[in-house]
Amino acid sequence: MTEPLRLGIAGLGTVGAGVVKIVRQKAALIAARGGRPITISAVCARNRAKDRGVSLDGYAWEDDPVALAQRDDVDVFVELVGGSDGPAKAATEAALRAGKDVVTANKALLAHHGQALAEAAEAGGAVLRFEAAVAGGIPVVKALTEGLAGNEITRVMGVMNGTCNYILTRMESAGLTYDQAFAEADGLGYLEADPNLDVGGIDAGHKLSLLASIAFGTQVAFDAVELEGIGRVSIEDIRQAADMGYKVKLLGVCRMTGRGLEQRMSPCLVPATSPLGQLDGGTNMVVIEGDQVGQIVLRGPGAGEGPTASAVMGDVIDIARGTRISTFGQPAATLDKATPAQTATPAPYYLRLMLLDKPGALAKVAAVLGEAGVSINRMRQRSHDQNTAPVLIVTHKTTRAALDTALAAMVGTQVVEGEPVALRIEQV
Amino acid sequence: MTEPLRLGIAGLGTVGAGVVKIVRQKAALIAARGGRPITISAVCARNRAKDRGVSLDGYAWEDDPVALAQRDDVDVFVELVGGSDGPAKAATEAALRAGKDVVTANKALLAHHGQALAEAAEAGGAVLRFEAAVAGGIPVVKALTEGLAGNEITRVMGVMNGTCNYILTRMESAGLTYDQAFAEADGLGYLEADPNLDVGGIDAGHKLSLLASIAFGTQVAFDAVELEGIGRVSIEDIRQAADMGYKVKLLGVCRMTGRGLEQRMSPCLVPATSPLGQLDGGTNMVVIEGDQVGQIVLRGPGAGEGPTASAVMGDVIDIARGTRISTFGQPAATLDKATPAQTATPAPYYLRLMLLDKPGALAKVAAVLGEAGVSINRMRQRSHDQNTAPVLIVTHKTTRAALDTALAAMVGTQVVEGEPVALRIEQV
Numbered sequence: 001m002t003e004p005l006r007l008g009i010a011g012l013g014t015v016g017a018g019v020v021k022i023v024r025q026k027a028a029l030i031a032a033r034g035g036r037p038i039t040i041s042a043v044c045a046r047n048r049a050k051d052r053g054v055s056l057d058g059y060a061w062e063d064d065p066v067a068l069a070q071r072d073d074v075d076v077f078v079e080l081v082g083g084s085d086g087p088a089k090a091a092t093e094a095a096l097r098a099g100k101d102v103v104t105a106n107k108a109l110l111a112h113h114g115q116a117l118a119e120a121a122e123a124g125g126a127v128l129r130f131e132a133a134v135a136g137g138i139p140v141v142k143a144l145t146e147g148l149a150g151n152e153i154t155r156v157m158g159v160m161n162g163t164c165n166y167i168l169t170r171m172e173s174a175g176l177t178y179d180q181a182f183a184e185a186d187g188l189g190y191l192e193a194d195p196n197l198d199v200g201g202i203d204a205g206h207k208l209s210l211l212a213s214i215a216f217g218t219q220v221a222f223d224a225v226e227l228e229g230i231g232r233v234s235i236e237d238i239r240q241a242a243d244m245g246y247k248v249k250l251l252g253v254c255r256m257t258g259r260g261l262e263q264r265m266s267p268c269l270v271p272a273t274s275p276l277g278q279l280d281g282g283t284n285m286v287v288i289e290g291d292q293v294g295q296i297v298l299r300g301p302g303a304g305e306g307p308t309a310s311a312v313m314g315d316v317i318d319i320a321r322g323t324r325i326s327t328f329g330q331p332a333a334t335l336d337k338a339t340p341a342q343t344a345t346p347a348p349y350y351l352r353l354m355l356l357d358k359p360g361a362l363a364k365v366a367a368v369l370g371e372a373g374v375s376i377n378r379m380r381q382r383s384h385d386q387n388t389a390p391v392l393i394v395t396h397k398t399t400r401a402a403l404d405t406a407l408a409a410m411v412g413t414q415v416v417e418g419e420p421v422a423l424r425i426e427q428v
Numbered sequence: 429m430t431e432p433l434r435l436g437i438a439g440l441g442t443v444g445a446g447v448v449k450i451v452r453q454k455a456a457l458i459a460a461r462g463g464r465p466i467t468i469s470a471v472c473a474r475n476r477a478k479d480r481g482v483s484l485d486g487y488a489w490e491d492d493p494v495a496l497a498q499r500d501d502v503d504v505f506v507e508l509v510g511g512s513d514g515p516a517k518a519a520t521e522a523a524l525r526a527g528k529d530v531v532t533a534n535k536a537l538l539a540h541h542g543q544a545l546a547e548a549a550e551a552g553g554a555v556l557r558f559e560a561a562v563a564g565g566i567p568v569v570k571a572l573t574e575g576l577a578g579n580e581i582t583r584v585m586g587v588m589n590g591t592c593n594y595i596l597t598r599m600e601s602a603g604l605t606y607d608q609a610f611a612e613a614d615g616l617g618y619l620e621a622d623p624n625l626d627v628g629g630i631d632a633g634h635k636l637s638l639l640a641s642i643a644f645g646t647q648v649a650f651d652a653v654e655l656e657g658i659g660r661v662s663i664e665d666i667r668q669a670a671d672m673g674y675k676v677k678l679l680g681v682c683r684m685t686g687r688g689l690e691q692r693m694s695p696c697l698v699p700a701t702s703p704l705g706q707l708d709g710g711t712n713m714v715v716i717e718g719d720q721v722g723q724i725v726l727r728g729p730g731a732g733e734g735p736t737a738s739a740v741m742g743d744v745i746d747i748a749r750g751t752r753i754s755t756f757g758q759p760a761a762t763l764d765k766a767t768p769a770q771t772a773t774p775a776p777y778y779l780r781l782m783l784l785d786k787p788g789a790l791a792k793v794a795a796v797l798g799e800a801g802v803s804i805n806r807m808r809q810r811s812h813d814q815n816t817a818p819v820l821i822v823t824h825k826t827t828r829a830a831l832d833t834a835l836a837a838m839v840g841t842q843v844v845e846g847e848p849v850a851l852r853i854e855q856v
Contacts, residue, residue: 014640018720020576022720026578026580029580029645030577030578030757032645032762033757033758034577034757035754035759063712131575135722137721137722137724138724139570139571139574139576139724141576142567142571142574143570143571143575144571145568146567146570146574146742146745146746146751147559147570147571147739147742147743147747148567148738149458149461149462149741149745150454150458150737150738150740150742150745151740151741152457152743210484217457217460219439266717273705275706275727278701278703278706288739291734292450292565292734292735292737292738292741293565293728293729293734293735293738293739294565294728294729294732294734294735295729296565296567296727296728297724297725297726297727297728298722298724298725298727299703299724299725299726299727300722300723300724300725300807301722302666302723306719306720306721306722307720307721307722308575309578309720310578310579310718310720310721311575311578311579311721312577313578313720314574314575314576314577314578315557316578317435317574317577317578318574318577319588321751321752321753322750322752323574323749323750323751323753324749324750324751325751326463326751328462330461331459331463353716366439369762375630385470416583428837
């Protein structure tokens with residue numbers, strides 16, 4: 001195979017420009033590794049005139065990504081348009097129908113249409129790869145699909161939204177409120193146009209649903225991801241958690257249980273001394289656990305021009321080398337339709353509540369927990385001047401249902417002010 | 429491809445038995461992922477009668493690995509015999525000559541004969557894969573060869589000998605001397621039959637030389653690895669380093685410089701808060717830095733039945749899927765013969781010396797450092813009762829040559845007792 005592999009790139013934002021730079025500036029290196037030259041035939045973006053810091057000389061220009069995807073001189077359609085529907089979806093479908101391989105960084109597209117697109121790829125004899133869609137530059141899709149393929153995967157966890165981790169880290173290290181840290185991240189341009197994609201956990205949830213599909217051989221089921229954003233995490237909880245040896249992370253967790261597939265993206269406490277707990281700032285981390293390998297931890301930049309372009313090029317070079325792997329690691333028709341687990345695996349929980357200064361108040365709280373079958377591991381009541389006292393509780397392992405029963409009963413005791421905070425402690 | 433992929437396994441120690449277990453017990457899972465059944469045709473080991481905790485029913489037995497490697501019913505020869513020469517080499521060569529793919533866990537074999545074997549694989553139209561040879565269960569060969577193939581690699585670092593890291597961790601955490609920690613590791617069965625393979629840095633050096641070949645497109649050059657074991661690391665240095673915010677690790681570092689290829693495996697100081705510094709016990713870690721991706725950190729178990737069998741099966745499933753990649757990521761004929769760098773990249777150094785209690789002693793030490801062009805970042809003289817005082821120095825970035833000049837001159841001052849300790853501080 002010494003014929004060049006010809007790319008058509010749709011979307012020339014940061015990542016697209018990064019890919020063009022690698023293809024232009026590292027031609028000899030990637031040809032040596034890919035076993036053949038890698039070239040660009042055509043590109044497409046919204047604004048032709050924009051300066052992207054790299055020459056587009058010699059590339060045909062298309063206004064329509066669907067037209068680009070179908071060009072005869074394109075072997076691989078590189079989809080960097082973004083968005084779960086619209087042009088990204090139409091062009092990806094057109095490329096696959098035409099039997100062209102597709103490399104995409106689009107997590108939303110795959111989270112919503114992964115199964116149908118994987119089927120379309122197989123029908124067209126094409127491959128559809130998406131390393132750049134999950135955890136930026138970390139080659140985690142490859143590690144899970146290929147390197148760890150000899151394992152029954154038991155759990156995958158990840159901090160996969162750098163913006164959320166940045167906000168939580170700043171709240172802890174600089175004592176900022178959520179609103180202040182959010183504003184700071186916004187000022188630095190870290191937030192998506194719709195910030196809820198970040199802070200609502202949606203973006204990270206998309207990524208988690210893709211990893212779950214590979215890990216458990218199931219059809220992507222983003223709608224079944226239990227989503228909770230970081231908007232309700234308070235600086236008080238971050239401080240108290242730190243005091244007890246934990247960090248608060250927006251943590252994705254998926255595992256296959258006897259009750260079905262569990263997929264959660266929510267603020268959790270993790271031990272401060274664990275690799276996840278030590279992850280500060282915008283860096284991403286994915287932890288993969290398998291029955292053979294034990295625990296593998298992958299850490300690296302989750303976004304940005306270079307890291308994301310690196311992931312795109314990894315997929316492109318795979319294709320140049322002739323590697324053909326099913327989108328989610330096995331033929332789409334063999335992926336099971338997973339039953340979502342209705343209840344989460346039992347875990348310890350962190351509780352914070354404001355206790356009214358009444359005689360017997362603490363006893364009442366302890367009683368409702370005990371009645372619901374929730375046992376207490378550690379409890380702290382902080383000294384106070386007001387008529388309410390903050391109480392911190394770490395429970396032993398319990399079901400969320402038992403905990404919710406206890407929390408509901410707590411309201412009835414009339415010794416607790418406001419709604420108690422409950423955060424899961426993920427055992428890592 | 430629904431024909432089974434048929435393995436011949438030579439070597440039925442811990443790892444071989446682990447591979448047999450996966451093939452027998454996870455047949456449906458690996459067939460789904462590999463796209464075809466994976467079976468075992470024949471096995472071979474020294475002792476046929478030994479109980480390996482798994483049935484060998486249905487497998488032909490060979491006494492000679494060379495005969496096994498050439499069997500008509502073997503598609504992939506799995507080499508788990510070990511050793512850089514002898515039967516492992518003979519059988520691997522025979523398999524490749526016969527056009528059979530080879531999967532090996534044998535770092536010594538590849539460190540010494542990697543180039544010749546890669547050429548033999550290509551000549552026979554076979555692939556030779558070795559994920560299990562480097563850092564056990566961590567899919568680092570794959571990450572470097574494939575996932576990060578779009579990067580110019582700037583540096584690869586690794587803690588890749590769990591036994592050494594265990595010894596150093598125990599010295600620090602339990603206050604053991606090197607000899608005590610060594611004896612403890614020995615009692616736990618952590619040491620190779622020839623312990624110098626571990627504590628002399630040879631085993632880890634083998635692994636480093638393989639990663640360097642992939643990273644820089646150069647022929648494996650284990651002989652050019654600058655090797656220094658952990659035998660001279662003292663508990664005193666571990667304590668003093670900890671006190672200044674560092675940990676001592678047996679760290680492999682390779683990078684391509686204007687002066688040639690630098691490959692070092694030696695005890696180094698790394699910041700205690702860095703991922704490498706936080707790595708305790710027998711776990712391995714590899715840090716890969718690329719011009720696009722920045723820094724990727726991979727962490728996981730570096731040895732043991734499950735992790736190593738996981739790595740072997742990753743390679744086997746790749747072959748089942750039809751993935752064909754050159755041994756070191758590009759055709760063997762295109763690998764450069766690297767010039768070894770004669771001098772290491774400048775770095776700060778940690779120095780510990782015993783100063784005789786004479787007037788002006790410290791000034792003399794400072795003077796010889798200054799005359800050699802080595803500038804001091806931090807210096808501490810500890811209080812003392814004897815007639816010598818321990819002095820700790822962290823230098824600014826300097827060349828090893830300048831440092832050696834200073835250390836030689838220090839002897840001439842006659843104010844220093846014994847030989848000063850000098851450890852490189854690797855900036856991570």
